[in-house]
Ligand SMILES: *[C@@H]1O[C@H](CO)[C@@H](O)[C@H](O)[C@H]1NC(C)=O
Ligand SMILES: *[C@@H]1O[C@H](CO)[C@@H](O)[C@H](O)[C@H]1NC(C)=O
Ligand SMILES: *[C@@H]1O[C@H](CO)[C@@H](O)[C@H](O)[C@H]1NC(C)=O
Ligand SMILES: *[C@@H]1O[C@H](CO)[C@@H](O)[C@H](O)[C@H]1NC(C)=O
């Protein structure tokens with residue numbers, strides 16, 4: 592057989608791909624790196640962030656509305672919401688990212704939108720539609736990313752609402768967990784035995800207004816695998832570690848989060864991520880990579896630390912590949 596130089600280059604390239612193909616996300620480790628993608632226009636292709644070892648999981652941002660029947664509406668770059676591009680094309684990239692060992696999670700919420708769940712019935716319906724449209728459900732419902740695209744989990748980035756509605760996130764998570772107990776892939780009838788992630792992204796201000804921990808909130812009363820706390824845009828953010836007083840001032844409170852999570856009721860093994868902004872424009876309180884390393888080394892002894900969360904992938908690219916800078920010490 593004749594190999595030209597192009598074939599060899601392509602071959603080497605594929606070997607490189609295969610060697611990075613093992614899923615590296617592992618909540619028993621402290622070195623996971625998760626990143627949001629899709630919340631603005633010009634995010635680049637999802638797959639741009641999937642062919643190297645920088646990120647372990649990518650969180651699609653955001654499902655920013657939930658209608659009265661509990662159906663999510665996506666506002667993600669490259670599909671609905673920003674010009675109505677095809678979510679099926681994004682679905683192909685999701686699958687390629689998963690083949691490369693990345694977990695792909697869908698985040699509900701964000702700073703803008705209309706996603707407050709206002710009744711237990713709506714919460715239950717929302718869980719069923721998430722299961723049928725994005726996870727392992729079998730139904731006639733249209734799956735926005737394509738018929739055979741199965742995401743790895745759901746994230747709750749709740750940034751609006753009212754205290755009386757907080758309890759419905761507990762209903763949502765409980766229903767999702769009960770649906771997840773069925774591990775047969777009903778699309779092709781094979782057994783896949785995978786675990787789905789459910790996470791929350793509270794503000795560092797303690798407790799978070801919508802997720803808790805407080806009685807009848809998701810962090811206290813439901814089985815979240817981890818919370819990635821937003822240590823930005825708040826007085827308790829990463830800048831406070833260095834004594835910088837911003838957003839009304841405050842103290843960097845990672846320790847308070849860490850110690851409280853060990854005492855919450857439902858999942859005492861809930862893990863914790865340090866959430867950071869990827870650039871000055873991405874979120875308030877930005878600190879450079881050498882300073883993030885300093886904070887990380889300071890908190891690494893907390894046994895529920897699972898790694899770093901960053902908002903977001905596109906801001907990071909434009910900030911001198913901030914993701915790579917963080918991965919260098921993680
Ligand atoms: C996850 O990490 C732990 C601790 O390093 C290790 O013991 C375990 O085998 C890992 N799990 C997988 C599925 O790789
Ligand atoms: C927000 O969503 C609810 C359904 O969950 C709907 O009834 C309401 O009209 C929406 N509000 C706006 C301003 O779109
Ligand atoms: C069934 O679907 C799963 C997930 O999409 C896939 O990993 C698996 O290879 C499929 N099995 C068959 C027999 O097609
Ligand atoms: C990081 O930021 C600190 C504080 O602004 C500064 O002193 C330091 O020189 C910066 N480090 C790098 C490598 O830019």
Ligand SMILES: *[C@@H]1O[C@H](CO)[C@@H](O)[C@H](O)[C@H]1NC(C)=O
Nearest residue numbers: 832833886888889890891892
């Ligand atoms: C972490 O930083 C705090 C505040 O600067 C300091 O008191 C503490 O000794 C540091 N801990 C470690 C393990 O570096």
